[in-house]
Amino acid sequence: MRRALALLLAAPLLSGRPDEGYLFVTNRGDEAVFAATRLRAVSPGANITFVSDAATLRDVGNDLDVFDVVLPAEAAMPDLDVHDSMGFRLQKLRGMLLSPYERTVYMDSDTYACRSPENLFRRLEAARADVACVMGGRGNHTGASAGVLAYARTPAAAALWRNWERVYRTVMASTRREQPSFQKAMAAAARDDGLVAERVPMAYNCRNVRHCRATTLKDGTSVDGCVVIHAHDFEAGVAGFGRRGAADAAATARR
Numbered sequence: 001m002r003r004a005l006a007l008l009l010a011a012p013l014l015s016g017r018p019d020e021g022y023l024f025v026t027n028r029g030d031e032a033v034f035a036a037t038r039l040r041a042v043s044p045g046a047n048i049t050f051v052s053d054a055a056t057l058r059d060v061g062n063d064l065d066v067f068d069v070v071l072p073a074e075a076a077m078p079d080l081d082v083h084d085s086m087g088f089r090l091q092k093l094r095g096m097l098l099s100p101y102e103r104t105v106y107m108d109s110d111t112y113a114c115r116s117p118e119n120l121f122r123r124l125e126a127a128r129a130d131v132a133c134v135m136g137g138r139g140n141h142t143g144a145s146a147g148v149l150a151y152a153r154t155p156a157a158a159a160l161w162r163n164w165e166r167v168y169r170t171v172m173a174s175t176r177r178e179q180p181s182f183q184k185a186m187a188a189a190a191r192d193d194g195l196v197a198e199r200v201p202m203a204y205n206c207r208n209v210r211h212c213r214a215t216t217l218k219d220g221t222s223v224d225g226c227v228v229i230h231a232h233d234f235e236a237g238v239a240g241f242g243r244r245g246a247a248d249a250a251a252t253a254r255r
Contacts, residue, residue, distance in 0.1 A: 019102040020121050021047030021068070024109055025095030027088055029060040031109035036066045039107070043116040051095045053082045071098055086172050093168060093178065096151070096161040108147045112229040114212035117204060119227075120150035129198035130157040131186070134205040136219065143183040144197065147230050148205040156196070160189040203227045 022039060024032045029052060036048050049069040057064065057072060064070055073082040077094050081087040096106060105120050107113075124132045133149035151157045164185035168178055189195035202217055206226035209215055214224050 018047070021049055021099070021101040021104060022117075023049050023051070023095065023099045023101075023104050023106045024067075025051040025073075025092045025098075025106070026109040027053050027056045027073075027082065027091075028109045029056040029063075033060060033063045033066055035107060035109050035111050035113075039113045039117075040066060042113045043118055046116075046118075047101065049098075049100060051076065051091070051098055053091075055083075069100060085176070089172070089176060089178060090165060090168070093161060093165045096164075097158060099153070102153050103150065104153075105150045106146070106148070107228065108230060110230065110232045111148060112231075114226045114229060117148070117227055120200065120204060123198055123200055124150045124152055127196070127198040129196045130154045130189075131160065131195065132198035132200050134202050135197075135199045136202065136221075143179070144186050145205055146179065146182045147207075148228050150200075156189060156193045159193040160185055160195055163188055205230050207231065 022036075024036060026032050032050055032052065036050070039048065040046055047069070048067050049071065050064070050067040051071045051073055052060075053073045057070060073080070073091050073095075076098055077091060080090055080094065082091045096104075099106075103121050103124055105117055107117075120132055123129075129152070131149060131151045134145045135143060151160075164178075164182050167185050167188075168181040171181060186195065186197060190197065201223070202219075202221045203223040203225070204227045206215070206217060206223060206229045208218065208231045209226055209229050210231070212225055212229070214222070215226070216222050
């Protein structure tokens with residue numbers, strides 16, 4: 001079995017560079033399996049960690065084999081009610097601190113890798129940055145985006161994740177949107193903790209695109225094909241894949 005079920009951060013890493021890996025933090029098990037299976041199709045040697053609640057892990061069952069490391073959220077975050085709608089969102093923010101890797105690419109579960117996002121690790125290293133992400137956009141997606149991002153295990157990055165949770169807790173009673181609080185936390189971390197952020201092309205976080213070909217994004221940015229598509233509910237014909245549940249998605253992506 002590929003999977004290593006782990007309650008501790010010192011979990012075994014079974015492939016690829018042991019200091020680099022991908023992280024999914026969500027209770028949407030079918031989406032996470034689909035996204036991770038597609039990621040492994042374009043990056044076969046990837047290390048992938050999954051953080052989720054015990055009920056989701058039980059429902060996903062044997063499809064957990066697509067992940068290298070699985071962390072039950074209740075054990076890793078005993079102070080959060082990860083089943084509550086707000087606790088579920090705080091789980092994502094807190095989950096950034098749980099990565100077992102020196103360099104991590106976090107991806108929301110509603111993502112689809114058209115190509116390997118591995119270059120995010122190189123960009124992070126080359127810039128000696130704490131965080132690398134898409135910045136810009138329009139509407140609800142202006143500013144720094146946390147849907148797909150790379151980060152290093154540094155004091156400044158750790159301060160960012162803690163600050164993000166603190167800022168979000170002040171507004172979570174009135175909004176479910178995490179992005180504005182992430183952008184405030186980024187600004188505070190840059191000011192107070194010396195956070196270094198690297199801007200990456202929008203191709204790494206193509207919002208609401210339905211294909212992997214060259215396209216023009218809603219903000220007018222042209223991309224020579226997306227690296228990662230970020231959109232809920234892909235149409236059935238997207239590059240031959242549709243969201244049909246964990247088992248069907250995994251079987252299709254492995255063909």
